[in-house]
Amino acid sequence: METKNLKVDLLCLGAKVSGVEKGRKAGAGPAAGGMCIFGNTVANVPTQSWFVVQSPYHIEAENGRYIIRRNGERIADVRFPAARFQELMTKDGIPYPKIALLHGKNCLATTTIQTCVYWNTPKRCKFCAIELSLRSGATIAKKKPEQLAEVALAAKELDRVTHVTLTTGTTSTPDKGINHLAETASAIKEATGLPIHAQFEPPKELSMIDLLYDSVDTVGIHMESFDRTVLKEVAPCKAEIPLQQxxxxxKRSVNIFGESQVSSYVIAGMGERDESIIEGGKMLAELGVYPFIVPLRPIPGSDMENEKPPGPDRMRHLYEAVAEILHDTGVSWRKCKAGCVRCRACSALSDFE
Ligand code: SF4
Known part of the structure; x- marks a missing residue:
């Protein structure tokens, strides 16, 4: 089975696991999964959602190694990325995994502010689980720049982490969390020199993005869905922001950080048509923005926990169509210096490029 096809299957169907740690339960982004390396790729595979029991895939230990089986048949060997830094504690006594985690093969990722202004309101994104990991005690509400600098240095030295992803819950302030991202990125950059990616909601005052210029290499501004009806239903806070914003x-970010250094998550499987994703992907790519297309990840405890991800065949069709567009525009994951696009565990678009 081709690696890219296996990756799509695993992203959409998940895998049952035995004798393996199942990964983080909640948080921002595609949580409730485990990072698996196989072939020449890496995938963030759902392991805890309800649909996983129906998956034909099973990851299990065999003679000190790990393998993936499909309906009992051995398909591929799989590895799990090492994260020795996650066994340490900060100078102020906080276990490193509460500060940041290893994502994909070699990306250190964290949510700098683990609260969101929309969380306790009807406007919150239904696919998100940002405050669930806070409630469970798996993380802390706000990570200090010096804590993240310490963890990033250890991750670089012990586990050869090569880039960093910083995300944030949206704050009630006009900077939407960008100020704290900038402070944090500066501290990490000074300590490690690693390329850094920062994700945030588009601020009204665009010049706020410029604050990231000195310390950040790439940014993510996530539209999630180009279908405005779907967006209104699943992410009312985002639907209130005009598309033009x-x-x-x-555009401003591409001017600052360069082509393929700006990305937008686009979630498939929330009720939109294929055209919405393909045309949205085209619009992004023509702006120099990477459309980071992912299948919906129904995280246990989130408002969409009972939904089902889109089928693998649909995702393959979307990836093939958008990969062609990327080819025509020159936008590529290979050019991206840091973040989800470089990590590529949550999307198989790079595998179709
Ligand atoms: S693609 Fe982004 S969210 Fe997914 S594992 Fe990698 S860094 Fe984390």
Missing amino acids: YVEAW
Whole structure:
């Protein structure tokens, strides 16, 4: 089975696991999964959602190694990335995994502010689980720049981490969390020199994005869905932001950080049509923005926990169509210096490029 096809299957169907740690339960982004390396790729595979029991895939230990089986048949060997830094504690006594985690093969990732202004309101994104990991005690509400610098240095030295992803819950302030991202990125950059990616909601005042210029290499401004009806239903806070505000933020960011250094998550499987994703992907790519297309990840405890991800065949069709567009525009994951696009565990688009 081709690696890219296996990756799509695993992203959409998940895998049952035995004798293996199942990964983080909640948080921002595609949580409730485990990082698996196989072939020449890496995948963030759902292991805890309800649909996983129906998956034909099973990851298990065999003679000190790990393998993936499909309906009992051995398909591939799989490895799990090492994260020795996650066994340490900060100088102020906080276990490193509460500060940041290893994502994909070699990306250190964290949510700098683990609260979101929309969380206790009807406007929150239904696919998100940002405050669930806070409630469970798996993380802390706000990570200090010096704590993250310490963890990043250890991750670089012990586990050869090569880039960093910083995300944030949206704050009630006009900077939407960008100020704290900038302070944090500066501290990490000074300590490690690693390339850094920062994700945030588009601010009204676009010049706020410029604050990241000195310390950040790539940014993510996530539209999630180009279907405005779907967006209104699943992410009312985002639907209130005019599309033009996103477009202006993407354009300004491409001017600052360069082509393929700006990305937008696009989630498939929330009720939109294929055209919405393909045309949205085209619009992004023509702006120099990487459309980071992922299948919906129904995280246990989130408002969408009972939903089902889209089928693998649909995802393959979307990836093939958008990969062709990327080819025509020159936008590529290979050019991206840091973040989800470089990590590529949550999307198989790079595997179709
Ligand atoms: S693609 Fe992004 S969210 Fe997914 S594992 Fe990698 S860094 Fe984390």
